[in-house]
Amino acid sequence: MFAVIKTGGKQYKVAAEDTITIMTLAGEAGEKVTFNDVLMIVDGDKATTGAPLVAGASVSAEIVEHSRGPKVIAFKKRRRKHSKRKRGHRQDLTIVKITGISAGA
Secondary structure (H helix, E strand, C coil), rough: EEEEECCHHHHHHHEEECCCEEEEECCCCCCCECCCCEEEEEEEEEECCCCCCCCCCCEEEEEEEEEECCCEEEEEEEECCEEEEEEEEEEEEEHHHHHHEEEEC
């Protein structure tokens, strides 16, 4: 059984006991979170697709840790003008472990 959820503007295919890295969530490590934006649930040969969400479905997870992504460098240089700019950015991420998928009614 797996589900497709939406969080942080992205979609993730998850199953029980999966560990995924998503955009940062509020909460401390060890806290439980619930994702109610379930787009699709597949259980064997039976697939339930929402329009746009599956009614009553939810995915429960536990926050494992907060981390940061790799550093991304944005470097701009203008030729012959002695002008350059270097900026770095690291995205805040949350690692969650999926504990269960509930199909609802």
